[in-house]
Amino acid sequence: MTRLETIQNMYGWAGFVYALDACKSRSDMAAVFAAMKAKGARSIITFDYCDNAAFGRDLLNAVNDSDIYIFPQHYSYENNFKNAGLDIPVSISELAYGWQQAGDFSAVQNALDLFMINNFPYFAQNAEEGGSSSTWSKFINDMNYYVSIANGKPLVVTQTVWPSNEDEFAPNSPNIVVNAQSGQDNWNLWMVIVPIFSNPTTSCGCGEIGMIKW
Structure with missing residues (x-):
């Protein structure tokens, strides 16, 4: 099942939003995401933007470390994710x-x-x-x-x-x-x-x- 198919079958409260503009490190983000998951979150929604070329990889690694879904809200990330063949739904x-x-x-x-x-x-x-x-x-x-x-x-x-x-x-x-x-x-x-x-x-x-x- 793709992530989008998973989304289509999810109902009820799903998680938290998370701002990216502070450009946190992979370890800092992973700790926050793990705390969210511990409170019952299945997903996180990102908003704002970090103007750092390496940040996108840190974000994805932090998500992977935490074993949680991510909805990247920033439209400019779409081509980065899709061109890399990543199964990550994109929205605003x-x-x-x-x-x-x-x-x-x-x-x-x-x-x-x-x-x-x-x-x-x-x-x-x-x-x-x-x-x-x-x-x-x-x-x-x-x-x-x-x-x-x-x-x-x-x-x-x-x-x-x-x-x-x-x-x-x-x-x-x-x-x-x-x-x-x-x-x-x-x-x-x-x-x-x-x-x-x-x-x-x-x-x-x-x-x-x-x-x-x-």
Whole structure:
């Protein structure tokens, strides 16, 4: 079974994201990946970029040392992996809004092995409280959009959050509730959402999605 076929049969929570911009050593990355695996992670998603010619090999070796799957999120790595004959699915992670504003994205769309999704109901124009029905509706609407552009490729939710304050992420809705309780309510909503997507036979009212729920 290829890694992509494995992804297509994975459901539920799968792992963590990991930033590459610090350009860590092979041993440092392997230690972090091993700690992630010890917490139940099956996979890691990378983001950002390390401008070091030798880093790509260190990253792959660290993954191999840790015996964990990797989803390289940076589009520029695609040719390096595929030309080397490596069985590593490649993707990028983006908001639905980013795709909708991108114009002709067919070249990227066709190059991806799977779609990694930033799904943030927090940024919706009509966002209210973290556990509200509008939060669920926005999440499902974005998932339906990804179904429409994915052409049957796997969908992986890679990032979602409901902050407890507005210091770093300014909301777009005048009616939003941004505090610790709203964040907790959003987490509680996730505890409902994840089991729905953990079972591929369960209907979620969001189209036919063969996906990992991240």
